[in-house]
Amino acid sequence: MLDYETIPLHWVNRLGFLVRKELGQLFMQGGYDVSPEEWAVLLLLWRDTSKTPGDIAAVTFRDRTTVTRLIDGMVSKGLVFRDMDPSDRRKSVVKATDRGNDLEQELVPIARGLIARALNGIDPGDVETTVRSLRTMTRNLSSERDRHKTLQQTKEEDHVQL
Amino acid sequence: MLDYETIPLHWVNRLGFLVRKELGQLFMQGGYDVSPEEWAVLLLLWRDTSKTPGDIAAVTFRDRTTVTRLIDGMVSKGLVFRDMDPSDRRKSVVKATDRGNDLEQELVPIARGLIARALNGIDPGDVETTVRSLRTMTRNLSSERDRHKTLQQTKEEDHVQL
DNA sequence: ATATTTTATGTGTATTTTACAATAATTGTG
DNA sequence: CACAATTATTGTAAAATACACATAAAATAT
Numbered sequence A, B: 001m002l003d004y005e006t007i008p009l010h011w012v013n014r015l016g017f018l019v020r021k022e023l024g025q026l027f028m029q030g031g032y033d034v035s036p037e038e039w040a041v042l043l044l045l046w047r048d049t050s051k052t053p054g055d056i057a058a059v060t061f062r063d064r065t066t067v068t069r070l071i072d073g074m075v076s077k078g079l080v081f082r083d084m085d086p087s088d089r090r091k092s093v094v095k096a097t098d099r100g101n102d103l104e105q106e107l108v109p110i111a112r113g114l115i116a117r118a119l120n121g122i123d124p125g126d127v128e129t130t131v132r133s134l135r136t137m138t139r140n141l142s143s144e145r146d147r148h149k150t151l152q153q154t155k156e157e158d159h160v161q162l
Numbered sequence C: 001a002t003a004t005t006t007t008a009t010g011t012g013t014a015t016t017t018t019a020c021a022a023t024a025a026t027t028g029t030g
Numbered sequence D: 001c002a003c004a005a006t007t008a009t010t011g012t013a014a015a016a017t018a019c020a021c022a023t024a025a026a027a028t029a030t
Helices: A008-029 A036-048 A053-060 A064-076 A098-119 A124-154 B008-029 B036-048 B053-060 B064-076 B098-119 B124-154
Strands: A080-084 A092-096 B080-084 B092-096
Touching: A008 A036, A008 A098, A008 A124, A008 B008, A008 B036, A008 B053, A008 B098, A008 B124, A036 A053, A036 A064, A036 A080, A036 A092, A036 A098, A036 B008, A053 A064, A053 A092, A053 B008, A064 A080, A092 A098, A098 B008, A098 B124, A124 B008, A124 B098, A124 B124, B008 B036, B008 B098, B008 B124, B036 B053, B036 B064, B036 B080, B036 B092, B036 B098, B053 B064, B053 B092, B064 B080, B092 B098
Parallel strands: none
Antiparallel strands: A080 A092, B080 B092
């Protein structure tokens, strides 16, 4: 038997869906046509000003083609635009438009409200511990992932025991 | 500015997607045609033997129609079946088939492997704290949700300030 | 007691999210 | 230079999601 109620990954799953849904609805109700996925991309661009589709795919764990379509949508909404990377012409760089940048002032308060509601009644120290655990879990799983990927690429026949 | 790296909801989002993806791939690689969503339903049925679609929708935060389609798929895969609730003929009750029950012995070890990989290097006390925080956050957001829902149903014109 | 409302589920239809396979262009390497 | 690896995109298709509507049964009110 698996007592899944005491397992963090189970709650990460449930809560993850709930948060994505709530955030999307809050944006919609506020009159903003921004999906949770698009919000995640904007967060990256607000901090780093430019990201390649590959970067975004790696960070969000989506397939590159998924990110391409996501960017397509954001371009047609006027949130971001594609630029060239002079140092490597294979790459395209995604940057926020003025509109995309302006949204930071409008969307962040909405997100903060959701965060505040979620964290209500939780000890700040526990929040810190939780973030640390979640980061470690993410790192654990994603590095494992990369290792597999590399192995598969170098030795195709070398099937790793799962 | 929103330092999202220090915010649990952000990591819940990322990690939630990663976990769902990994779990689905592990099941697939093991030869099991079970999606992460189906896995979540099976978890419920293994513990409680029977759940209504409404229960499942409430617990997973999905729309009722989404659950209907999910159950449809699981029925056609032979994982679950629909039964009648004698005490309330509106309800249908979802139960695992023998095959669905047998899967517990096969899928749980796979999930345990993933869990172990994720939790690697994390203090058990921190895991406990993390679970507690995640549960509280889920409860905070879902109860807020229910409150809205109820208000909307009782007083349609009473729009709550968000 | 029956009329109305609420609850529970399912259908029709459509959108959104996702990604595998294949392609094209560019860079890195032996 | 020839060949492999990287980066992004398009073609295509699937899976997941849910809104509007329909149906039936139970709960409630009059």
